[in-house]
Amino acid sequence: MSEVASVLFGREDVRRRVEELGRTIAGDYVGREPVFITVLKGGTMFLADLMRAVDLPVETHFMAVSRYGDAAESMGRVQILLDVDVDLAGRHVVVVEDIVDTGLTLKYLLGVLRAREPSSLEVCALLDKSARRIVPMSPRYAGFDCPDRFLVGYGLDFRERYRNVPDILQVEDMDALKLDPDALVPWLAPA
Numbered sequence: 141m142s143e144v145a146s147v148l149f150g151r152e153d154v155r156r157r158v159e160e161l162g163r164t165i166a167g168d169y170v171g172r173e174p175v176f177i178t179v180l181k182g183g184t185m186f187l188a189d190l191m192r193a194v195d196l197p198v199e200t201h202f203m204a205v206s207r208y209g210d211a212a213e214s215m216g217r218v219q220i221l222l223d224v225d226v227d228l229a230g231r232h233v234v235v236v237e238d239i240v241d242t243g244l245t246l247k248y249l250l251g252v253l254r255a256r257e258p259s260s261l262e263v264c265a266l267l268d269k270s271a272r273r274i275v276p277m278s279p280r281y282a283g284f285d286c287p288d289r290f291l292v293g294y295g296l297d298f299r300e301r302y303r304n305v306p307d308i309l310q311v312e313d314m315d316a317l318k319l320d321p322d323a324l325v326p327w328l329a330p331a
């Protein structure tokens with residue numbers, strides 16, 4: 141179709157992998173009631189599919205954060221825009237993230253959550269862009285390792301577009317996309 145992007149992980153691959161992650165988490169948390177904390181907005185598609193693949197009682201809450209500028213400028217400083225309204229002390233918390241890139245956002249978030257004294261604290265990320273990591277961090281649960289490319293779809297955006305693309309796309313021509321942010325609109329068409 142378009143040369144601006146190509147499919148990295150198709151919707152069927154994503155579905156299968158998310159179901160596997162759900163079954164693994166369900167097995168690991170038998171007898172407990174995990175609290176999933178999802179970071180808006182990118183993690184929402186993943187959360188919706190993941191929690192339906194976990195056959196245990198699961199609570200879900202949301203947080204929103206913003207980084208100050210890019211990784212280099214921000215030095216990992218993060219502002220919490222929306223916080224959870226439950227006491228996490230003694231709970232089994234799983235942070236559900238779309239993608240771990242530099243790891244700066246997650247490092248900050250995990251510090252904030254750890255201070256609330258949960259019984260356990262783990263990360264479940266759909267995508268792990270491990271080549272870009274600045275702070276050492278490996279999610280306990282990870283769907284796919286991915287290359288150091290800009291990705292969109294299944295929750296991931298470029299300037300708020302393309303979160304609703306069912307597949308995960310790898311941008312091949314970032315300059316073309318910046319010139320024409322609508323270049324990937326054809327990918328929105330159903331299969």
Ligand code: IMP
Nearest residue numbers: 182240241242243244245290291296297
């Ligand atoms: P980190 O603090 O660098 O790990 O940033 C992680 C956040 O950056 C993710 O939760 C995404 O919101 C965003 N992000 C990182 N890589 C991509 C990408 O390839 N496409 C879209 N968003 C991304």
Ligand code: MG
Nearest residue numbers: 179182183238
């Ligand atoms: Mg995110």
